[in-house]
Amino acid sequence: MRYFEDISVGDAQESSKDYELTEDDIVSFCSKWDPLPFHVDAEAAAVTPVGKLFTSAIHSVAIAIRLGHQMQTEPTATVMGLGWDEVRFQTPACVGDRLRLRGEIIETRESASKPGLGIIRSLLTLRNHRGQTVISLKAAALIRQRPAQS
Template identity: 35%
Template sequence: MTSTDMYFEDFQVGEVHTSPTLEMTADLIVQFARVYDPQPFHLDRDAAGQSVFGGLVAGGFQTAALTWALALRTGMFDRCAVAGLGVDRLRWHAPVREGDVVRAVFWLLDGRPSNSRPGVAVSRFAYEIRNQRDELLLSLEMSQLLKMRPAGA
């Protein structure tokens, strides 16, 4: 089985998965900030250097969106993702800085077959974003609907 063949049943509670890495370049930070979070510490190195952050940093919601984007790069949700239900316990522990090489780390907390949707499970995953020094930058829990393995598959 490859990661793209996974269904809900293939995730084990507590089993840790790690995404590929991504270097957070100034271009990635600024492009997102121009559209969604146009604050000086996300847009301009000089202004960012004078801010409380002391340098260019990614927006918090860019980091949250990056969490799911990196998890998708594992291929583990290619076949089974149905929909997100909500995010809980979202925390920004430290800023994502220009030049950081980040990865998503995630694991299943719990899950069960849906009571109202046959073939679908309600799951809850913990996600973290960590940098090249293994520093925790973001944590959250996401409730998700995942497809269950079809009968006979």
């Protein structure tokens, strides 16, 4: 188990596997959660500036979160997420894109109001196989400190 004390500013990881975005993935997710024509109809997407089917921003965020969970090599003593800041949607994720996540710890501090807990902030960056940033965001989480030895 990784506790707050095991996490340092500058620690970074990258997903070991790409997530390949398929037409079925996009249409299935977006039909339910963001059914704009250019997310669910290839013909409608073809006449947009993107020129082909692309997924919704929230689907890209969900993929980033999934990749983040998959790249953990051991469980972290996470209590809860505290929020996201500076969420940026920079390049659409399109059919056939292979997506990869990089996470880097950018801040750690002990909680002033919750003894035994610490707060970490991470920069998460989802890129496509061409190296273009699809999304980036800063995520904060509450992490348990290592229990005292008895």
